[in-house]
Amino acid sequence: MNAVTIGSLLAGVALLAGLALNYLFVPKRASPSLNTSVKQGMLKIGGHARPYLAVIPHDLPPNAPLLLVFHGSMQTGPGIRLASGYAFDQLAVQHGFIVVYPDAYKGAWNDCRTAAQFPSQREKIDDVGLxxxxxxxxxxxxxxxxxxxxxxxxxxxGQMVFRLAAEAAGEFAGLAAIAATQPTDDNTSCAAPSQPIPMLLIGGTRDPIVPYGGGMISLFGLQPRGTARSFVDTARYYAQLNGQTEPPLDSGQPPVGVLRFAQKDRRPVVAYTIQGGGHVVPGPASAFPGLMGRIERSLDAPAVIWTFFSGLQTTSVSRSEK
Structure with missing residues (x-):
């Protein structure tokens, strides 16, 4: 093998290594300096220690809201905090609420999908109880x-959010799911939700894991996790749950489309479609590996979610009223 051939092979290997790094690399961002306390805590549920991280503004007002943020599989609470660019932390300071990032059991939530088969499902971990x-x-x-x-x-x-919609909707004034669609009826262990709940959805048309048009969820063709509805059908599913009978308003501008089910005296459902978007949290500071697909920087998903939540009429009741 001559020097030219060896050089070409080495150049090819370097190119492939560079491409792999580009697809797998996640840029690290330092935690911003905010007027908050960042506290690690733990609760014991069903004999299991369950860690969480809470971000609490120093000047938290009385009777502040609470936001729970659930990470994806193979992530952690701190991981989704980083991946979303600490955007929820900044919103907590700006708008005066607590944001909590709990950790799933062994890396994944016990969601409703029968085909997922995470350890949390096999061991019947009580994530709703958590x-x-x-x-x-x-x-x-x-x-x-x-x-x-x-x-x-x-x-x-997001699948955990769908479980909460089915089994604990009364605890919440609003829910949001990113890069997740409702499981089909033959792929769910949960009863259908019965209580109206405001829902916001964000999905990309080129999500490599959750097909925008519906079908089999899998990790790039491996580890199939059962079928799910299309993104639009998921929005219609929750609109029907909420008693929405009028056609949605179709708005937004490319690359972001918006469907709004906003019939008066009904809980709203809003669905943001990211044209060409991947399996990511859109946002100007979001950080995901390239293999997850394109990040739409023009849509600040955490800000959109909080705007949706803060604009809702609160309908939940206190625990003493239940």
Missing amino acids: VQALIAHFEASHQIDRSRVYAAGYSNG
Whole structure:
């Protein structure tokens, strides 16, 4: 093998290594200096220690809202905090609420999909109980406003949001799911949700894991996790749950389309479609590996989610009223 051939091979290897790094690399961002306390805590649920991270503004107002943010599979609470560019932290300071990032059991939430088969599902981990315990904890420790408790989730965390819609909707004033679509009826272990709940959805048309048009969810063709509805059908599913009977308003400008089910006296459903978007949290500071697809920087998903939540009429009741 001559020097030219060896040089070409080395150049090819270097190119492939560079491409691999580009697809796998996630830029690190330092945590911003904010007027908050960042506290690590733990609750024991069903014999399991469940860690969480809470970001609490120093000047938190009385009766503040609470936002729970659920990470995707193979992530952690701190991981989704970084991946979303610490945007929820900054919103917490700007608008005066607590944001909590809990950790799933062994890397994944016990969502409703029968085909997923995470350890949390096989071991029947009580993630709904964890959520209720977290709400009760912050109600006791910080006197949060129980009528303004919200949850947002990404990927497997979005599937956890769908489980909460089915089994604990009364705990929340609003929910949001990113890069997640409703499981089909033959791929769910949960009863259908029965209580109206405001829902915001964000999905990309080129999501490599969750097909925008519906079908089999999988990790790039591996580890199939069962079928799910299309993104638009998921929006219609929750609109029907909420008693929305009028056609949605179609707005937005490319590359972001918006469907709004906003019939008066009905809980709203809003769905943001990212043309060419991947399996990511859109945002100007979001950080995901390239293999997850394109990040739309013009849509600040955390800000859109909080605007949706803060614009809702609070309908939840206190625990004493249930």
